[in-house]
Amino acid sequence: MNTITIQAPAVATKRTTKEWQQADAAHFMHPFTDFGALAKKGSRIITRAEGIYLWDSDGHKILDAMSGLWCVNVGYGQQALVDAATRQMKELPFYNAFFQTATPPAIELAELLAQVSPPQFKHVFFAGSGSEGNDTVVRMVRRYWDILGQPERQIIIGRKNGYHGSTMAGASLGGMSYMHAQGGLPIPNIVHIDQPYAFENGKGMDTAEFGKLAASWLEAKILELGADKVAAFIGEPVQGAGGVIVPPSTYWPEIQRICDKYGILLVSDEVICGFGRTGNWFGCETMGFKPDLMTFAKGVTSGYIPLGGVMVGDRMAKVLIEQGGDFNHGYTYSGHPVACAVALANIKLIQQLKLVEHVRDDVGPYLAEHFAGLREHPLVGSTETCGLMGAILLVKDKAKGLPFASDLEVGMLCRSHCFANGLIMRAVGDRMIIAPPLVMTRSQIDEMMALIRRCLDLTLADVRAKGWF
Ligand SMILES: *Cc1c(COP(=O)(O)O)cnc(C)c1O
Secondary structure, rough: OOOOOOOOOOOOOOOOOOHHHHHHHHHOOOOOHHHHHHHHHHOOOOEEEEEEOOOOOOOOOEEEOOOEEEEEEOOOOOOHHHHHHHHHHOOOOOOOOOOOOHHHHHHHHHHHHHHOOOOOOOEEEOOOHHHHHHHHHHHHHHHHHHOOOOOOOOEEEEEEEOOOOOHHHHHHHEEEEHHHHHOOOOOEEEEEEEEOOOOOOOOOOHHHHHHHHHHHHHHHHHOOOOOOHEEEEEEEEOOOOOOOEEEOOOOHHHHHHHHHHHOOOOEEEEOOOOOOOOOOHHHHHHOOOOOEEEEHHHHHHOOOOOEEEEEEEHHHHHHHHHHOOOOOOOOOOOOOOHHHHHHHHHHHHHHHHHHHHHHHHHHHHHHHHHHHHHOOOOOEEEEEEEEEEEEEEEEEEEOOOOOOOOHHHHHHHHHHHHHHHEEEEEEEOOOOEEEEEEEOOOHHHHHHHHHHHHHHHHHHHHHHHHOOO
16 A cells, blocks of 8 residues: 555644643634634633533533534534544545535435435535535525526525524625625625514514514515515524524414415525424424425534535425536535535434434423523523523513613623633523533533523622622
């Protein structure tokens, strides 16, 4: 053999926390970060993980109630995923799928994804991430209408405070105004309607009524634009990065009805909600709608390796396959064999451990009960959960439903207490959110709830001391 054997480098050299932070600040530009501010403060260096826990470079143990970044559904340290990657790397570390070729892991994963997806999905287009998956959505949706001779159907409707990734198309589909403000976004022919967030957009309304009202904004937008100009609507079944906003149960069926009425494609961004998070394989099943496309990433490999893609429903697959000709789109890593091998092992593990049922029947309801119990806390205005994701809204006056002034950054204050007390809970404004690994047990939820209560109490003491409460 002509391969040269070299000593594998240690996974990382040993350095002190300070040394890591200095090298980090000198060279590593982090995503969604104020580079200058972080360089002064220093990053927290995470070095190891097991189950639902992380350890930092100072040896602190941290309960990861965010599953990394909404992705480590099977928890850390699953040997089956490690073995799948190792075996595939030895056998065939890479081959592409461009030139009329395919690899066994990509084919088998496509087959398995079709099995676990709702029945209208038998085909998949692979990408490297959720953002790339949503770029594919834009290309595929517009191509579909071109093939059908309706090229004027260009506009895709998303939602304010929706999140669909950070590429040009992903950030455009998303409705984060602070992202649009940088880089001249959105790209043309992407527009947004308001989100189904009752606390901001439906104060005092009956929940079911509000769900229908929020869905009616889609119909109003379609009529304003002209139905013959609208290609698709995209949304997350439950908004994740926007703050775990669970829509009323009346919302999605009404969205479905409106899309059907005008023949508009319906896209479910399942990057967070997919692979058991909501107590079903996909969030659209929990929310009761039948999309034409589903974007996935994150939980498909439990984050062990990057992979994303789009499930393509029969309505679109038929046209693309039978009438489409060449589709001039794809990525070097579409169907990467190692990523696909890890995804196969991950999905099989979700099946073996019955994690979807575990969330639906056991820990999901258990979390819901405990989050509801938090509403007695003086700081907590409301809580909501869906499967194993949840949000706690911190408010100034719960009787009147008054929020804190946003410049007080009460959510960030709470988050810093979590950080200091060994809990990863994220703040989106004053919404404290969690999405823990699906392998979590009831006793681990008890442990997490104790940490959450302690951090809420510390935050309450702070806002009282500052005279904000
Ligand atoms: C994270 C996320 C994305 C983007 O995925 P990346 O892998 O970060 O590109 C897209 N949509 C949703 C709903 C997400 O949560």
